[in-house]
Amino acid sequence: MSPTAPRRSRSPLAAAIVAEAVRRIEADGPLDDAAALAQAFRTRPTRGEQLLERAWLLGQRLGLPAQLARGRQAGWGVLLALALLVALTGLGLARAVLGEGRHINAVAAFVSLLGLHGLTLALWLLGLLLPAVRRAGAPLGRLALWLTAHLPLARGPHALTLLRSLGAVLRRHGLLIWLTGAISHGIWALAFVITLVVLLFGFAFHAYTLSWESTILGAGFFQRFVQLSGALPALLGFPVPDAAAVQQVGNLAAGGATGISQRDWAWWLMGCVAVYGLLPRALLACFSAWRWRAGQARLARLDMTDPYVRVLIARLDALEPPPQVIDAEQRAPAGPAPALPTAAPGAPGTLAVIGFELPPEQAWPLPGLPTGSTAPLRIAGGAAEREAALAQLAAHRPDALLLAVHAPSSPDRGTARFLREALPASRRAAVLALGAGGAGRWRDWLDSESFQAVALVQSAPAAIDWIASGEVSGHA
Amino acid sequence: MHEALRIAVVGHTNAGKTSLLRTLTRRVDFGQVSDRPGTTRHAEAVELRLDGRRAVRFVDTPGLEDSVALLQFLSRQPGDSRPERVRAFLAGPEARASFEQEAKVLRALLDQADCAMLVIDTREPVLPKHRAEIEILASCARPILPVLNFVRDGASRRDDWHRALEESNLHARAEFDVVAPFIGAEQQLYTDLGTLLPARRAQLRAITAALAQAERERRQAACRLIASTLIDVAAQRRGLPADEFADPRRQQAFVRDFQGQVGRHARRAVDELLALYAFRADDAELAQLPLPDGRWEDDLFNPELLLQAGKRLGLGAMIGAGVGAVADVALAGLSLGAATTLGATVGGAVSGGWRPLWRKLQNRIDGVQELTVEDAVLGLLAERLLRLARALARRGHAAQQRLRVGDDGPGAAADGQRLVDALDAARGHPEWERGSPGAVDDADRAQLLESLAAALRPRLEPDTAVPIGA
Numbered sequence: 001m002s003p004t005a006p007r008r009s010r011s012p013l014a015a016a017i018v019a020e021a022v023r024r025i026e027a028d029g030p031l032d033d034a035a036a037l038a039q040a041f042r043t044r045p046t047r048g049e050q051l052l053e054r055a056w057l058l059g060q061r062l063g064l065p066a067q068l069a070r071g072r073q074a075g076w077g078v079l080l081a082l083a084l085l086v087a088l089t090g091l092g093l094a095r096a097v098l099g100e101g102r103h104i105n106a107v108a109a110f111v112s113l114l115g116l117h118g119l120t121l122a123l124w125l126l127g128l129l130l131p132a133v134r135r136a137g138a139p140l141g142r143l144a145l146w147l148t149a150h151l152p153l154a155r156g157p158h159a160l161t162l163l164r165s166l167g168a169v170l171r172r173h174g175l176l177i178w179l180t181g182a183i184s185h186g187i188w189a190l191a192f193v194i195t196l197v198v199l200l201f202g203f204a205f206h207a208y209t210l211s212w213e214s215t216i217l218g219a220g221f222f223q224r225f226v227q228l229s230g231a232l233p234a235l236l237g238f239p240v241p242d243a244a245a246v247q248q249v250g251n252l253a254a255g256g257a258t259g260i261s262q263r264d265w266a267w268w269l270m271g272c273v274a275v276y277g278l279l280p281r282a283l284l285a286c287f288s289a290w291r292w293r294a295g296q297a298r299l300a301r302l303d304m305t306d307p308y309v310r311v312l313i314a315r316l317d318a319l320e321p322p323p324q325v326i327d328a329e330q331r332a333p334a335g336p337a338p339a340l341p342t343a344a345p346g347a348p349g350t351l352a353v354i355g356f357e358l359p360p361e362q363a364w365p366l367p368g369l370p371t372g373s374t375a376p377l378r379i380a381g382g383a384a385e386r387e388a389a390l391a392q393l394a395a396h397r398p399d400a401l402l403l404a405v406h407a408p409s410s411p412d413r414g415t416a417r418f419l420r421e422a423l424p425a426s427r428r429a430a431v432l433a434l435g436a437g438g439a440g441r442w443r444d445w446l447d448s449e450s451f452q453a454v455a456l457v458q459s460a461p462a463a464i465d466w467i468a469s470g471e472v473s474g475h476a
Numbered sequence: 477m478h479e480a481l482r483i484a485v486v487g488h489t490n491a492g493k494t495s496l497l498r499t500l501t502r503r504v505d506f507g508q509v510s511d512r513p514g515t516t517r518h519a520e521a522v523e524l525r526l527d528g529r530r531a532v533r534f535v536d537t538p539g540l541e542d543s544v545a546l547l548q549f550l551s552r553q554p555g556d557s558r559p560e561r562v563r564a565f566l567a568g569p570e571a572r573a574s575f576e577q578e579a580k581v582l583r584a585l586l587d588q589a590d591c592a593m594l595v596i597d598t599r600e601p602v603l604p605k606h607r608a609e610i611e612i613l614a615s616c617a618r619p620i621l622p623v624l625n626f627v628r629d630g631a632s633r634r635d636d637w638h639r640a641l642e643e644s645n646l647h648a649r650a651e652f653d654v655v656a657p658f659i660g661a662e663q664q665l666y667t668d669l670g671t672l673l674p675a676r677r678a679q680l681r682a683i684t685a686a687l688a689q690a691e692r693e694r695r696q697a698a699c700r701l702i703a704s705t706l707i708d709v710a711a712q713r714r715g716l717p718a719d720e721f722a723d724p725r726r727q728q729a730f731v732r733d734f735q736g737q738v739g740r741h742a743r744r745a746v747d748e749l750l751a752l753y754a755f756r757a758d759d760a761e762l763a764q765l766p767l768p769d770g771r772w773e774d775d776l777f778n779p780e781l782l783l784q785a786g787k788r789l790g791l792g793a794m795i796g797a798g799v800g801a802v803a804d805v806a807l808a809g810l811s812l813g814a815a816t817t818l819g820a821t822v823g824g825a826v827s828g829g830w831r832p833l834w835r836k837l838q839n840r841i842d843g844v845q846e847l848t849v850e851d852a853v854l855g856l857l858a859e860r861l862l863r864l865a866r867a868l869a870r871r872g873h874a875a876q877q878r879l880r881v882g883d884d885g886p887g888a889a890a891d892g893q894r895l896v897d898a899l900d901a902a903r904g905h906p907e908w909e910r911g912s913p914g915a916v917d918d919a920d921r922a923q924l925l926e927s928l929a930a931a932l933r934p935r936l937e938p939d940t941a942v943p944i945g946a
Contacts, residue, residue: 027917047528171919305696307704310752317754320525323506326535326588327519327580330572359601382604383548406601408631410490410513412541413577414605441511 010056010065012300013169018064019055020165021158023308031058037312041319048302050316051309067156071163075148082144083187087194106210106265107222110229113195113269114276117188121280124181140187141180173299178292185285192278196270203266210265212246222246226268233271239264240271349373351467352398352426354389356405356418357381362434366404368460370467373398386418393425400470401426402463407433411445419451428470430455432463480523480530481676481683483669484589484618486581488609489513489539491597492625495654495874497522497536500662502754504873507536514539517577519584526686535584538577543608546578550612558615562586582616591619591673593665594646595654598624599631602640610644619672622649623665628656648672655872659938663687691869695936696929697752698865703928704910705745706858706895707921709738710902711909715844734847738857739765745861753868759875760868762860763882765853848903851896858895862935869936898928 025031033054040053059065120140149163170176202208212222223246230240245261302309353371355364355378365376374396379385393401401422405415423429431446431454433439443456457463485493494507494516501524508515517538524532540546549570555561562582565571571579585592592613600606613620622641627634634651641649650668652661663684670680714734720726746762864881871879901924902908908921 024917045528050528168919168922304693305700307697307701307748307752310694310697311748314751314754316528317525320523323503323520323522323536325518325520327583329517329538330576357601357603357605380604381544383544385604386544409600410488410511412489412513412539412605414542414544417542417545438511441513445513 012296014065014068015052015056016169016299017068017162017165018059019052019302020169021064021161022055022058022062024161024165025062025158026308033058036061037315038319041316047313047316048300048304051302051312052300054312062158063156064158064162067158068162070156071148071159074151075144078144078147078151079183079187082140082147083190086140086187086191089191104208104210105213106269107212107225109210109269110272113273117192117277117281120184120188121284124184124284128177139180139184141183144183144187145180169299172303173295175292175295175299178288178295181288182285182292185281185288189278189281189285192273192281196273196278199270199273203270208262208266210262210269219247229272229276230268233268233275236271236275238271238275239267241265241268348399350396350398351400351402352393352396353377353402353404354379354393354422356403356415357409358404358406358434362406366432366434366460369402369463372402381414381418386421390418390421390425393422396425398426399428400467401429402432402467403429404432404434405442407435407438407442407458409438411442416449416451419454423451423454428453428455430457430463430466432457432460480533481673481679482533482535482589482591484535484537484581484585484592485595486537486585486592486613487539487595488543488597488600488606489541490515491539491595491600492654492874493539493595494536495872496593496595496623496625496652497534498874499654499657499872500524500532500665501534502873504754504756504759506873509874509876514541514577519580519588521588524683526683526690531683531686535588537581537584540578540581540609540612542575542578543605543612546575547608547612549575550615559586559617562612562615578612582612585613585616585618589618590676591621591669592616594620594622596622596624596637597626598634598637599626599629601633602636607640607644610641610646614644620646621665621669621672622646624649624651625654627651628653653872655875656870657872659691659870660688694752695869696933698749698869698936699929699932700925701745701748701752702858702861702865702932703925705741705861706854706899706928707902707925708741708909708911709849709857710854710899711905711907712737712741712912713846713848713903713906713909715846717844721845731847738849738853742857742861746864749861749865749868753865753871754873755868755871758878760864760879760881762864763880765857765860854896854899855893858932862932865936869938895928895931898924898931 022031036054036057039057040050044050044053056065145163145166149159167176170179214222223243226241226246227243230238234240241261241264245264304310304313351370351372352374353366353369353376355362355366355376357380358364358378364378365371369376374392377389377392379389403419403422405411419429419431431442433442433456439456439458446452446454446456455466457466485497487493490511490513494509498504498506498509501522503522506522507520516536519538520536522534522536523530524534550558550561550565553561553564553568555564563586565575566579566583566586594610594613596606610620622637624634624637626632638649641647648668648671650661650665652665666680666684666687670677673680712734714730714737716727716730720730742762742765746760747757750757750759860881864879867879867881902921905921906912907914907916908918909915910917
């Protein structure tokens with residue numbers, strides 16, 4: 001397969017239809033899309049384009065674009081056939097009007113030529129206002145699409161899926177009414193061209209007698225009717241039979257009418273068909289085609305709120321490169337092992353209490369605790385305070401050191417540094433975790449930072465017990 | 477297209493840096509989150525991609541732990557300006573030894589970032605070590621946006637922190653709860669960043685817009701997802717032949733099986749909602765639905781069924797009449813409209829408009845009993861799925877607890893009945909139940925789904941006002 005050929009056939013509409021068809025096919029069970037998903041992820045920038053690309057790649061495997069291209073060609077054939085059919089109807093109409101009798105009821109001809117068209121046109125215009133009909137589209141256009149999918153030459157395994165996808169895509173973007181409208185109006189316009197040609201041919205080479213007849217209506221009605229209906233064609237230069245001519249041919253089937261007034265009647269009829277039949281259909285066909293073309297740009301946008309699409313987006317997100325470590329951890333060489341007593345221990349029974357980084361509302365000195373042999377020291381953790389506290393410890397060398405900390409706060413290496421520097425000054429030490437929660441975390445942390453020798457107490461009574469236990473063992 | 481914005485996320489140990497990144501990038505599996513100090517010990521880059529495009533490159537850093545000592549150390553470094561002293565420190569041996577972790581933070585900030593988000597646990601008292609951290613970070617001469625975490629916690633010392641930040645000359649700040657963020661707080665964060673990075677303001681605006689768009693899309697998708705499940709459950713209909721119906725044991729087994737299917741539909745919706753909001757499959761659960769026995773239905777005259785039959789008959793007749801009318805015209809009216817009438821009759825019959833009604837009638841004759849879901853179950857399911865979606869929209873991706881939607885609060889019944897009424901249409905369409913044999917997803921189902929989703933939508937609109945920092 002040459003790489004350019006499929007690209008060319010990939011219009012926004014084709015991409016949207018294939019995406020919808022793949023989605024419908026996947027409703028019966030997911031397709032194996034790992035390769036397609038990865039390729040789409042690599043080659044397209046945004047999620048929307050990636051999703052369309054994935055669907056296109058899967059669709060190519062299923063032969064959907066080829067099927068779509070076949071359907072397109074068949075579609076033109078169906079269009080032509082339908083136009084011929086409606087034209088034949090037009091011919092039938094014309095035949096009925098220009099019957100063998102060479103005698104034409106002009107007003108009845110007007111109604112039979114334009115009646116069905118007027119009715120369907122009114123229904124279409126009404127449909128523009130009704131959302132339910134808008135979504136269904138024009139019947140003739142729908143018929144054309146349906147025939148295309150069911151035609152034996154365009155049939156493939158997924159022809160019906162593609163047709164339903166087309167309907168769904170167009171309905172979602174509000175374009176179905178315009179596509180089917182363009183087709184319907186196009187067919188009608190073609191039919192009116194054929195009708196006009198036949199009328200022109202008939203009037204050119206046959207002598208017809210046009211008249212009107214009625215049982216209950218008077219001449220005044222027909223005069224007004226002809227005048228009103230002829231007003232628009234008259235603007236385009238079509239002659240209109242005047243009141244006298246109407247009066248003249250009325251109820252006189254056989255004779256009397258002059259050639260000139262007959263010509264006026266013929267032109268009036270053709271003018272009416274052109275202005276009320278061909279012109280609106282041609283204009284609406286152009287308008288629908290314009291709206292249809294203008295709307296095609298919208299088709300490239302996927303509905304990102306569709307649950308099916310969201311699942312695929314999540315899978316595309318999962319293809320994103322994983323977070324990347326840019327500055328890996330290098331375990332610092334283990335710090336100096338904190339040894340408790342290095343120098344001569346302080347006098348037995350001496351105690352130092354230090355409050356470290358406590359919250360401001362914490363009462364100090366701690367209620368219910370002995371103050372120790374020196375005044376209990378409270379530091380917020382600044383460098384100068386730390387140095388002062390360490391100097392005091394070194395000077396007094398207490399037997400026991402009780403460090404009160406805020407339990408809910410996370411221990412950190414700053415705390416570890418202080419503890420490490422304070423420990424050598426005393427024989428034994430404990431951390432008193434104040435406040436609810438977090439004590440377990442402190443214990444784990446003490447162990448992991450190799451402070452196993454440091455006790456952890458969680459309340460003032462427990463702290464008093466710890467102090468007492470030290471005194472006992474100290475004396476022993 | 478600009479290059480992606482580079483943001484270093486810094487802060488004291490355990491302040492919630494990795495949690496913030498999980499929530500901002502919607503990755504539940506990014507990094508490691510725990511309450512142990514120093515959980516993150518390396519610098520790690522993670523990208524925020526919007527619609528597949530790189531928007532922001534975040535760098536997660538280890539916590540600053542030994543800031544008091546580092547600040548002292550920095551002041552002894554050679555250099556005329558603070559950034560020079562930081563560089564001198566980074567080049568020295570201590571950057572690989574005692575201050576290895578802090579060095580990673582400063583390196584990331586100097587070399588990998590346009591600005592920093594300083595995550596602060598506002599439950600902590602303001603201490604000299606925190607002031608030292610701010611001073612060290614400020615030495616890198618990068619804009620810093622303090623992100624105040626846990627502001628809604630009872631123990632939050634928000635005002636203390638406001639004062640402390642102002643004293644450190646940090647006047648812009650944002651509030652962001654990483655575990656339970658406000659709706660729209662994320663957008664606010666990037667808007668606040670714009671005050672610090674005027675050159676990147678347009679880029680930040682684009683990010684904000686893309687985030688808002690993504691949020692709307694998620695909300696709409698959630699509505700559709702819930703609506704689709706409700707249609708499934710409302711359409712669920714199983715027939716039980718008369719002889720089995722008479723046997724209480726088999727009838728019971730049949731009902732249990734039916735209820736199991738309802739549960740499967742609900743589970744599927746939960747899974748889809750979790751995936752939509754980028755959570756793991758077991759991050760939430762729905763409490764067991766109280767399932768009464770279902771209702772045995774004999775709705776031969778279900779209005780929806782009649783309507784459907786009428787519609788099909790009407791359409792068939794219209795097409796037939798159209799074909800007939802063309803024939804009439806072609807025959808120049810000679811048939812006097814006979815073809816039109818004939819066409820309409822044939823068209824109506826061919827369209828099979830009577831088929832569903834006929835099936836019903838047959839069931840009735842054969843004594844087949846049909847089981848459907850009660851209105852109350854539908855209302856309850858709708859309510860729970862909506863509340864799950866609301867909870868997920870407000871949940872940060874760092875949240876560790878499993879979400880459970882169970883006992884039902886007030887406000888359930890308010891518009892529940894309207895919803896159930898709207899679902900009545902689905903009751904006449906057993907083929908609308910996804911996953912059932914012969915399921916079809918036709919245009920009528922799609923239309924009901926859209927109108928249901930639109931009705932659900934107001935229930936998912938964010939109503940919490942976004943508190944604005946600064």
